[in-house]
Amino acid sequence: MRSRFAFAAVATLALATSATATPLQVAASFLPIAAHVAAVAGDKAMVTTLCPAGGDPHDFTPTPNAYRNLAAADLLVVNGFGVEEWLTMAQAKLAGNRKSHILDLSHVPALLAARTQGELIATQDGNPHAWLDPVLAQEQVKAIRDMLKQLDPADAPAFEANAAAYLAQLAALDADFRALFASLPASRKELFTLHDAFPWFASRYGLHYLGCVDTFPERDPGPQRIAALIGKLRAAHVGTVFAESGYSPKLLNQIATESGAVVTELDTLEVAEEGPVGADAYLIRMRANLETLRKVWTMPSK
Numbered sequence: 001m002r003s004r005f006a007f008a009a010v011a012t013l014a015l016a017t018s019a020t021a022t023p024l025q026v027a028a029s030f031l032p033i034a035a036h037v038a039a040v041a042g043d044k045a046m047v048t049t050l051c052p053a054g055g056d057p058h059d060f061t062p063t064p065n066a067y068r069n070l071a072a073a074d075l076l077v078v079n080g081f082g083v084e085e086w087l088t089m090a091q092a093k094l095a096g097n098r099k100s101h102i103l104d105l106s107h108v109p110a111l112l113a114a115r116t117q118g119e120l121i122a123t124q125d126g127n128p129h130a131w132l133d134p135v136l137a138q139e140q141v142k143a144i145r146d147m148l149k150q151l152d153p154a155d156a157p158a159f160e161a162n163a164a165a166y167l168a169q170l171a172a173l174d175a176d177f178r179a180l181f182a183s184l185p186a187s188r189k190e191l192f193t194l195h196d197a198f199p200w201f202a203s204r205y206g207l208h209y210l211g212c213v214d215t216f217p218e219r220d221p222g223p224q225r226i227a228a229l230i231g232k233l234r235a236a237h238v239g240t241v242f243a244e245s246g247y248s249p250k251l252l253n254q255i256a257t258e259s260g261a262v263v264t265e266l267d268t269l270e271v272a273e274e275g276p277v278g279a280d281a282y283l284i285r286m287r288a289n290l291e292t293l294r295k296v297w298t299m300p301s302k
């Protein structure tokens with residue numbers, strides 16, 4: 001497993017010698033953001049993920065030691081949209097540090113526009129899961145590229161080349177999702193998940209997002225809401241509902257059993273208990289989701 005703050009010793013060394021002689025130190029809040037940064041940075045920066053493997057970015061809180069290490073980083077990259085509840089505290093702690101920069105990807109114009117101009121769906125107001133939309137992921141990557149170029153102009157050509165290659169792979173991923181969903185009738189594209197991670201994704205690809213067990217992982221809804229969800233799934237003849245890696249599927253299993261659906265798993269890329277965590281983690285995990293949906297939605301109806 002990677003160390004949460006592998007850069008700490010190097011950052012201390014940088015302060016003792018020359019800041020320009022060492023690669024950029026970049027902290028990313030959780031897995032998909034760290035993957036994007038690592039893909040663009042290549043070998044020109046040291047990238048660490050604040051939320052540890054198995055941690056949940058929805059309720060992650062950096063330790064005092066993490067804040068000390070954050071202060072040594074040149075750049076902190078966050079998803080934003082409120083998922084990093086600790087961000088305000090981090091901003092306050094880093095306010096006097098001229099070396100540190102914070103890139104909040106929710107401030108990227110394309111993401112703000114998707115949110116505020118109604119390109120996507122209204123029900124996701126307050127929903128932070130923008131990274132699960134491969135189109136918006138490309139906008140996140142462009143912003144990361146531009147920030148790295150700004151902080152390290154000498155390595156700008158490498159950041160440009162790395163980003164171009166990575167953006168092409170994200171575009172191919174998007175094209176493959178589009179091709180799959182275009183081949184399916186609307187009646188197959190019914191998405192019901194454990195928590196509310198997929199409205200951006202569903203909206204991007206014209207899927208019908210039926211909903212989720214609850215908007216907070218592992219906070220159980222009451223019996224009335226459970227009964228309503230079962231009724232909703234039965235009415236829509238939903239054959240498969242989606243659990244999520246890292247979260248207990250107990251309640252989802254109950255709802256599936258009572259509604260006649262089977263349970264399989266999608267990856268929100270939030271809880272990296274297992275699987276890739278490096279620069280290729282986003283692409284590998286999203287392609288696994290693509291194949292899961294292909295398998296589930298192209299198999300013959302019951």
Ligand SMILES: [Zn+2]
Nearest residue numbers: 058197268270
């Ligand atoms: Zn989530």
